[in-house]
Amino acid sequence: DEIFDYQHRCSVDGTEWEGLGCGTTKLLIKGGTVVNADHQFIGDIYVEDGIIQTMGPNLPVTDDVRVIDASGKFVMPGGIDPHTHLEMPFMGQESCDDFFSGQAAALAGGTTMHIDFALPSDGDLLKGFEIYSKKAKKSCTDYGFHMAVTTWNENVAKDMELLVKEKGINSFKFFLAYKGSLMVTDEQLLQGFKKCKELGALPQVHAENGDAVAEGQSRIFAMGITGPEGHALSRPPVLEGEATARSIRLAKFINTPLYVVHVMSIDAMQEISQARQSGQRVIGEPIVSGLALDDSKLWDADYKIAAQYVMSPPIRSTGHDKALQAALSSGILQLVGTDHAPFNSSQKAQGRHDFRAIPNGVNGIEERMHIVWDVMVNSGKLSPREYVRITSTACAQIFNIHPRKGAILPGSDADIIILNPNATTRISASTHHSRMDTNVYEGWTMKGNIEVTISQGRVVWENGRLHVKRGVGRYIPMAPFSYLFDGLDKLDLEYVSSLKAPVDRSTDALTSI
Numbered sequence: 001d002e003i004f005d006y007q008h009r010c011s012v013d014g015t016e017w018e019g020l021g022c023g024t025t026k027l028l029i030k031g032g033t034v035v036n037a038d039h040q041f042i043g044d045i046y047v048e049d050g051i052i053q054t055m056g057p058n059l060p061v062t063d064d065v066r067v068i069d070a071s072g073k074f075v076m077p078g079g080i081d082p083h084t085h086l087e088m089p090f091m092g093q094e095s096c097d098d099f100f101s102g103q104a105a106a107l108a109g110g111t112t113m114h115i116d117f118a119l120p121s122d123g124d125l126l127k128g129f130e131i132y133s134k135k136a137k138k139s140c141t142d143y144g145f146h147m148a149v150t151t152w153n154e155n156v157a158k159d160m161e162l163l164v165k166e167k168g169i170n171s172f173k174f175f176l177a178y179k180g181s182l183m184v185t186d187e188q189l190l191q192g193f194k195k196c197k198e199l200g201a202l203p204q205v206h207a208e209n210g211d212a213v214a215e216g217q218s219r220i221f222a223m224g225i226t227g228p229e230g231h232a233l234s235r236p237p238v239l240e241g242e243a244t245a246r247s248i249r250l251a252k253f254i255n256t257p258l259y260v261v262h263v264m265s266i267d268a269m270q271e272i273s274q275a276r277q278s279g280q281r282v283i284g285e286p287i288v289s290g291l292a293l294d295d296s297k298l299w300d301a302d303y304k305i306a307a308q309y310v311m312s313p314p315i316r317s318t319g320h321d322k323a324l325q326a327a328l329s330s331g332i333l334q335l336v337g338t339d340h341a342p343f344n345s346s347q348k349a350q351g352r353h354d355f356r357a358i359p360n361g362v363n364g365i366e367e368r369m370h371i372v373w374d375v376m377v378n379s380g381k382l383s384p385r386e387y388v389r390i391t392s393t394a395c396a397q398i399f400n401i402h403p404r405k406g407a408i409l410p411g412s413d414a415d416i417i418i419l420n421p422n423a424t425t426r427i428s429a430s431t432h433h434s435r436m437d438t439n440v441y442e443g444w445t446m447k448g449n450i451e452v453t454i455s456q457g458r459v460v461w462e463n464g465r466l467h468v469k470r471g472v473g474r475y476i477p478m479a480p481f482s483y484l485f486d487g488l489d490k491l492d493l494e495y496v497s498s499l500k501a502p503v504d505r506s507t508d509a510l511t512s513i
């Protein structure tokens with residue numbers, strides 16, 4: 001935590017804050033281009049008590065208000081990362097960013113909220129939720145949870161109900177990969193989908209065929225390929241396409257909406273495209289590494305470099321990245337996450353002689369907003385408004401926290417970023433705020449810099465300095481039955497009425513015997 005530059009301490013509303021500007025609870029962000037997902041205008045935003053109060057041209061200002069000049073810059077909702085793994089126990093390691101360091105990194109990169117995946121503890125969902133809630137007490141920004149379901153029994157069903165009705169959970173992730181640990185069978189997946197639908201919770205899938213991955217790993221290892229490149233070779237896109245197609249079809253059979261996390265390949269993206277074209281409610285989430293990187297580094301002769309890029313589903317060969325970008329532009333895919341699952345080089349060293357033991361995961365929580373700006377907006381593939389939609393608003397809508405989050409509107413939380421399109425950003429492990437000792441975007445240089453991040457109405461990132469405090473991050477409960485569930489009952493009725501009438505056999509020969 002010594003990396004953070006605390007200038008002074010002060011007390012505001014009984015809370016101790018550290019850092020420059022920490023005492024300012026009244027802010028006027030002046031003259032910027034204010035961008036929402038559906039409209040933009042040049043004007044001011046007035047913030048007080050952590051809430052956006054008013055917006056418009058030339059708002060009046062009093063002496064006790066701090067004015068931030070945003071002319072020539074974009075003023076946008078803070079990023080919401082729908083997919084992170086902080087302090088995650090996984091493959092014999094624990095991801096090296098905790099809820100403080102990971103969130104501090106997020107704030108330095110313009111992300112003001114994230115949704116982390118809480119894992120069950122020995123299959124116990126409630127216990128897992130409590131453990132994660134405790135870990136998150138050190139939070140310095142707002143967060144929510146998805147809950148993973150890794151087995152099926154009566155207790156799981158009961159816990160799901162309690163988590164949705166009393167604990168603010170409205171999404172559950174099912175792993176179709178990681179055989180022998182997190183993976184569920186089709187039967188378990190079906191039961192989970194049914195329960196999700198009943199509760200109005202969104203099922204999410206990690207779509208890779210875990211049985212086939214295990215087979216692929218044995219095959220590639222037996223060929224003498226033991227290094228990080230073996231990871232990509234052992235779980236090709238066809239296995240992601242298969243599991244994506246299977247989960248989409250099972251979701252159709254149950255008539256539930258579905259969210260496919262970390263879409264990494266053309267194969268998976270095309271399945272989502274086809275389902276959406278047929279009218280099925282499927283959400284596709286690409287992640288930054290899939291949009292911006294290719295698999296070439298997995299073949300680097302230096303193990304430390306190659307192992308950094310090991311994640312699942314794997315980062316694919318050139319071509320998949322461009323296709324995913326295009327799918328995002330055209331609306332086939334809806335929002336961008338990171339799957340920030342940071343394992344540093346000493347943790348990655350665990351798989352030095354066997355790629356199957358390399359902890360899976362890459363960094364991204366701090367880089368997402370900049371890389372997506374570069375890859376999608378600087379390239380002309382998306383407008384700033386669309387950028388806001390895929391980095392913030394769509395996530396808030398899907399997880400039912402809009403317009404509290406994901407919007408610059410009177411009454412919304414004052415989670416705001418100021419992006420200077422003419423300034424330059426350079427990404428490096430030597431300057432980032434995550435605890436990772438490497439960065440998969442090392443050396444990436446781009447036009448556009450998030451100069452200011454405001455979280456809960458306070459300036460937490462400014463002039464290249466973080467001003468954050470443990471424990472002020474709030475758990476944001478998420479209500480069930482988002483817009484994705486509207487009208488599902490009508491489709492259920494349509495299904496029932498489409499069934500051909502059953503045959504009356506009461507008078508046939510066998511019955512009368």
Ligand SMILES: NC(=O)NCCC(=O)O
Pocket residue numbers: 085206262310311312313339341360361362
């Ligand atoms: N993706 C990855 O490699 N690690 C995190 C766990 C997961 O999301 O599957």
Ligand SMILES: [Zn+2]
Pocket residue numbers: 206261262312313
């Ligand atoms: Zn996953």
Ligand SMILES: [Zn+2]
Pocket residue numbers: 083084085262339341
């Ligand atoms: Zn993940």
